[in-house]
Amino acid sequence: MKLRTRIHVFTTLLMFLILAGLSIGIYFLxxxxxxxxxxDQLMARGEELTAALQETAAEDKNMVIRAYMPPDxxxxxxxxxxxxxxxxxSDRRLRGFPAEPDGSGPYxxxxxxxxPAVTVAMPFISTGGEVAELRxxxxxxxxxxxxxxxxLILIGLTAAAMIPVIASSxxxxxxxxxxxxxxxxxxxxNREKGAYExxxxxxxxDELHEMALAYNDMMDQLGQNYEKQERFVSDASHELKTPIxxxxxxxxxxxxxxxxxxxxxxEAVEAILSQAVRMKDLTAQLLDLARSDRAAxxxxxxxxxxxxxxxxxxxxxxxxxxxxxxxxxxxxxxxTDPDKLRQLLFILLDNARKYSDGAVRLTLxxxxxxxxxxxxxxxxxxxxxxxPHLFDRFYRVNSDRNRKTGGTGLGLALAKExxxxxxxxxxxxxxxxxxxxxxxxxxxxxxx
Numbered sequence: 001m002k003l004r005t006r007i008h009v010f011t012t013l014l015m016f017l018i019l020a021g022l023s024i025g026i027y028f029l030x031x032x033x034x035x036x037x038x039x040d041q042l043m044a045r046g047e048e049l050t051a052a053l054q055e056t057a058a059e060d061k062n063m064v065i066r067a068y069m070p071p072d073x074x075x076x077x078x079x080x081x082x083x084x085x086x087x088x089x090s091d092r093r094l095r096g097f098p099a100e101p102d103g104s105g106p107y108x109x110x111x112x113x114x115x116p117a118v119t120v121a122m123p124f125i126s127t128g129g130e131v132a133e134l135r136x137x138x139x140x141x142x143x144x145x146x147x148x149x150x151x152l153i154l155i156g157l158t159a160a161a162m163i164p165v166i167a168s169s170x171x172x173x174x175x176x177x178x179x180x181x182x183x184x185x186x187x188x189x190n191r192e193k194g195a196y197e198x199x200x201x202x203x204x205x206d207e208l209h210e211m212a213l214a215y216n217d218m219m220d221q222l223g224q225n226y227e228k229q230e231r232f233v234s235d236a237s238h239e240l241k242t243p244i245x246x247x248x249x250x251x252x253x254x255x256x257x258x259x260x261x262x263x264x265x266x267e268a269v270e271a272i273l274s275q276a277v278r279m280k281d282l283t284a285q286l287l288d289l290a291r292s293d294r295a296a297x298x299x300x301x302x303x304x305x306x307x308x309x310x311x312x313x314x315x316x317x318x319x320x321x322x323x324x325x326x327x328x329x330x331x332x333x334x335x336t337d338p339d340k341l342r343q344l345l346f347i348l349l350d351n352a353r354k355y356s357d358g359a360v361r362l363t364l365x366x367x368x369x370x371x372x373x374x375x376x377x378x379x380x381x382x383x384x385x386x387x388p389h390l391f392d393r394f395y396r397v398n399s400d401r402n403r404k405t406g407g408t409g410l411g412l413a414l415a416k417e418x419x420x421x422x423x424x425x426x427x428x429x430x431x432x433x434x435x436x437x438x439x440x441x442x443x444x445x446x447x448x
Contacts, residue, residue, distance in 0.1 A: 002177075003173075003176070003177050003180065004173035004174065004176075004177045005173070007169065007172060007173040007176060007177070008166075008169045008170055008172075008173045011165070011168075011169035011172060011173075012162070012165060012166055012169045015161075015162070015165040015169070016158075016162060016165070019158045019161055019162070019165075020158060023154040023155070023157070023158050026150075026154060027147070027150060027151060027154055030147070030150055031143075031147055034143050034146065034147070035107065035109060035118060035140070035143065036107075038118050038138065038140060038143065039106060039107035039118055039120055042070060042073075042107070042118060042120045042136045042138055043106070043107075043120050043122065045068055045070060045136060046068075046120060046122050046134050046136050047122070048068060049064070049065070049068040049075075049134065049136075050122065050124035050134055052064050052067075052068065053065075053124070053126065054124070054125070054126075061086070062086070062088070065077075065086060065088050066088060069088055069090050070090070070136060070138040071090060071138070072090060072091045072094075072138060072139040072141065073089070073090055073091065073094065073136065073137055073138035073139065074087070074088065074089035074090070074091070074094040074095075074097060074099060074136075074137045075087070075088045075089075075134070075135070075136055075137075076098075076099050076134075076135040076137075077126075077132050077133070077134055077135075078132060078133045078135060079130060079132050080130065080131050080132065085126075085132060091139055093112055093113050093115065093139065094112065094117070094137060094139065097110075097112060097117070097137060099119045099121075099135040099136075099137045100119075100135075101119055101120075101121045101135070106120065107119060107120045108120075109140075110137075112139065115139050115140070115141055115144060116139075116140045116143065116144055117137050117138065117139050117140060118137065118138055118140055119135060119136070119137040120135070120136050121133055121134065121135045121136075122134050176208070179199070179208045179211065179212060182199050182200070183199055183211070183212070183215060186198075186199050186215075190219075196219045196220075196222055196223035196226070197219070198215070198216040198219050198220075199212050199215060199216065200212070240279060240283075243275040243276075243279045244275075244279075246271060246272075246275045247271075247272050247275050247276065250267075250268040250271045250272050250275075251268070251272065253268050254268040254269070254272075298337045298340060298421050298422070299337050299339075300335055300336060300337055300446050301335065301336075301337075301338070302333055302334070302335055303333070303334060303335075303336055303338045303341075304331055304332065304333055305332040305333070305334050305336075305341070305364055305371055305373070305442075306326070306328065306329065306330060306331055306332050306364060307331075308338055308341055308342050308345070309326050309345060309362055309364060309373075310326065311342065312342050312345045312346055312349065313326060313349065313362065316346070316349060316350070316353070320353060322353055322359070322360065323358075323359040323360070324349065324359070324360050324362065325359055325360070325361045325362065326362045326363075326364070327361065327362070327363045327364065328363055328364030328365055329364065329365075329366070332364055332365075332366060332371060333444075334371045334442055334443075334444050335443070335444070335445050335446040336422055336442055336446075337421075337422060340418050340421060340422055341422060341442075343418060344415055344418045344419060344422070344440065345362070345373070345375070347411045347412070347414060347415045347418075348375040348415060348438045348440075349362065349375055350411070351375075351411055351412065351415075351438075352375050352376070352377035352379070352436070352438075353377075355377065355379040355380065355436075356377035356378050356379030356380075356435065357378075357379075358377070358378045359378075360375065360376070360377050361374075361375070361376045361377075362374070362375055362376075363376070366444065369443070369444050369445070370441050370442060370443055370444055371441070371442040371443075371444055372439065372440070372441055372442075373439070373440040373441075373442070374437055374438070374439045374440075375437070375438045375440075376435060376436070376437040376438075377435050377436055378434070378435040379435055379436060380432065380433065381430045381431050381432040381433055381434055381435055381436055382428070382430040382432070382436055383432055384430075387428060387430065390412055390428055391412050391413055391415070391416040391426075392413065415438075419440060422442060423442070423443055423446065423447075424440050424441055424442045424443075425440070425441040426438065426439070426440050426441075427439050
């Protein structure tokens, strides 16, 4: 059964049960109140009659009884031995009616020839001093008619009320299932077309709106992941094609002439080795880029930026025999991910080392609740036209120089990804012929 049908059936049945329950309750409450009112009237009449009988002479007793006779009713006086002393009726239908109370309550309702009759009984002392019981019965034709009319009214009201209930349940089913149908249709189209279409979020603030928001967020993530996957495959195929081609060419040259010419062999082996190392670095950087935007990859804690800088620079001084200078306070605390910040500094310092021959300077300072890091070199500088594209993947300012230094065009793109993950801002300032400065601004305290 479809959800719309289930909503329609459930709400209609529930409202029918509620309306039917209310109608039945109203009917039985009215019936009880009506019969109790008639029984109270009969009891009052009986009390007046018993009081009058005690003050009336025996020869006038029948006249008094007839005076208190209820319309369409009967009066019985029963002795203590169960024998009927007096019996008077004003309606033939009650002739011979025993009017025996069932003892379940102050009054008894009995069906007399298809008509309900209300009977009350009360003990009293007759003029002769004998204990007797007075039984008064009255046919309830008017009550039966009223109850019949009330039944028709309640049935009609229930039927009339069910019309808007049915209409509203149909409308409710459509309102609830429309966004679900739209979502299902969009998912089907996305599956068939391989797209990542979103659905209209609407203006409401209910659960259906939250469902639309969650779906659209999921589509955003899926689209980003798909683009990321395509970009990774494209980047890898684009950049790995060149070193693979070089390796293949030198391997063929080595196969043809390398065993006869020592110089050719050395040249081929050196080229193959350098391209293999380049492929290894390129693969590592591509994998880092593919993982860099995962929230789980970052672990923030309070760390000493000066200590991180020293740990980063120390092995670089040893490996490259270059001068790396650190300027700033001896201790500078900041909420960050030490491993990611160390990787970011390494990329910037290594980039400065590759494209300059003099000392590389790393400056640390605190300003306005932020930690500022600046990596400066005295290289050839970067033309102003290239600065906006510097953090794009595989963008090279000078392709020949990048090939000589082993650059892939991925280092600064990875640095931008890491700085974004750290919540930092990274900018570059450069003057051709003077040098380049990369500035990283970190929040001193991480905002949740």
